[in-house]
Structures are given as structure tokens and as C-alpha cells.
Amino acid sequence: IAGITQAPTSQILAAGRRMTLRCTQDMRHNAMYWYRQDLGLGLRLIHYSNTAGTTGKGEVPDGYSVSRANTDDFPLTLASAVPSQTSVYFCASSLSGDGNQPQHFGDGTRLSIL
Amino acid sequence: GQNIDQPTEMTATEGAIVQINCTYQTSGFNGLFWYQQHAGEAPTFLSYNVLDGLEEKGRFSSFLSRSKGYSYLLLKELQMKDSASYLCAVRDSNYQLIWGAGTKLIIKP
Numbered sequence: 001i002a003g004i005t006q007a008p009t010s011q012i013l014a015a016g017r018r019m020t021l022r023c024t025q026d027m028r029h030n031a032m033y034w035y036r037q038d039l040g041l042g043l044r045l046i047h048y049s050n051t052a053g054t055t056g057k058g059e060v061p062d063g064y065s066v067s068r069a070n071t072d073d074f075p076l077t078l079a080s081a082v083p084s085q086t087s088v089y090f091c092a093s094s095l096s097g098d099g100n101q102p103q104h105f106g107d108g109t110r111l112s113i114l
Numbered sequence: 115g116q117n118i119d120q121p122t123e124m125t126a127t128e129g130a131i132v133q134i135n136c137t138y139q140t141s142g143f144n145g146l147f148w149y150q151q152h153a154g155e156a157p158t159f160l161s162y163n164v165l166d167g168l169e170e171k172g173r174f175s176s177f178l179s180r181s182k183g184y185s186y187l188l189l190k191e192l193q194m195k196d197s198a199s200y201l202c203a204v205r206d207s208n209y210q211l212i213w214g215a216g217t218k219l220i221i222k223p
Contacts, residue, residue: 042214042216043203045210090156090157100145100162102147102159103211105158
């Protein structure tokens with residue numbers, strides 16, 4: 001079934017540890033996104049990529065990095081996790097970065113930093 | 115700054131009609147999206163508006179007024195499975211989505 005796969009589903013992590021959240025899509029979408037979702041707040045964009053080989057910063061990029069080596073994969077790395085990064089992380093993709101195409105979301109990664 | 119406002123929570127009765135409002139102030143406008151999100155799940159796309167007027171899709175309709183910075187999602191013949199959060203998002207001048215915090219819709223029998 002075509003779609004977006006995120007891993008892990010959930011994780012508990014000690015503060016200061018490094019963590020990479022994985023995201024893979026098989027829809028051949030050009031644009032990919034990482035969001036965090038916190039209670040009472042809207043989805044906030046962390047980083048995005050409009051095409052393989054390019055990335056951009058979103059609203060809340062500090063403490064996170066991404067890479068886009070190919071069309072399918074868009075990993076998100078927390079270099080040194082802090083408790084304020086406890087959140088639900090969603091990866092999304094769309095056919096292109098502009099136009100009217102909707103974004104499609106993975107099932108999310110629930111991350112707790114202790 | 116950029117801002118999307120939606121009611122935090124609404125309650126409606128099974129079989130009835132409910133209207134969820136969204137007002138926005140963004141730097142530019144390149145379309146408005148509505149998504150549905152069940153608890154613990156991913157958001158799923160419902161509708162898209164870029165021109166003023168009403169877009170109908172089955173039991174769901176979405177309306178846009180660009181001059182007023184206003185949209186609503188209309189849900190008819192409510193079913194228990196419609197209990198979810200409804201997210202309004204506006205694509206700004208940079209083609210990034212700005213998201214509202216969502217409206218939690220509770221359906222009662």
C-alpha cells in the first residue's frame with residue numbers, strides 16, 4: 001500500500017542522547033515535511049524539502065537537522081535531545097511544494113525526552 | 115504575525131449539522147485546507163479552497179471568503195465516526211502551511 005512510513009512508532013529517550021526519526025514515502029512525491037504537534041498548538045513545521053538534495057528551515061528548526069539524499073527518505077535528527085522536544089512528530093509529503101496538492105501524513109512518532 | 119483561529123471544542127448531535135469556523139491572518143494566501151484527525155492518528159485531507167465560494171464533497175462542504183479571511187467546514191448528517199479534531203491550514207506566500215490548533219468535535223447520540 002502506497003504511503004508514508006515513520007519509525008519508530010514511539011520512543012523514550014534520555015536527555016542529551018542523539019536520535020534519528022525515519023521517514024520513507026513510496027509515492028514519488030517531490031516535497032517532504034517534518035512537523036511537531038503539541039497539545040493546544042497547531043502543527044508546527046520543523047524542516048522541509050521541496051526536492052531531493054534541498055532542504056529548508058520551518059518555524060521551529062532549532063535543535064533539529066534533516067537531509068534529503070534521495071526522493072524517498074527524509075530523516076529527522078535530534079543531535080542532543082532536550083525535554084522540550086517531547087512531542088508527536090509527523091512526517092508528510094506532497095507531489096510538489098506549491099500548487100493545490102494536499103500533504104499526506106505518516107502515522108507519527110511519539111517521542112518522550114526524560 | 116500569522117494566526118489561524120478556530121474554536122477549541124464543539125458538541126453536536128448525531129444526525130444534525132455542524133459548522134466549524136476558521137479565521138486567518140497570514141502573509142499571503144495560496145489556498146486553505148481542512149483536515150480531519152482522529153485521536154492518536156495522522157491528519158487526513160478533507161478539502162481545499164482557493165477561490166471564494168462553497169466546495170461540496172458528500173456530507174462535507176467547505177466555504178471560503180478571502181476578503182474576510184474566513185472559512186468554514188460544514189458537516190451534515192453527523193455520524194459518531196465524525197468525532198475527531200478538524201484542522202484548518204492556510205498556505206502562505208512561501209507556500210508553507212500555517213495550521214490552526216484544531217477544533218475537537220464531540221458527537222453525542
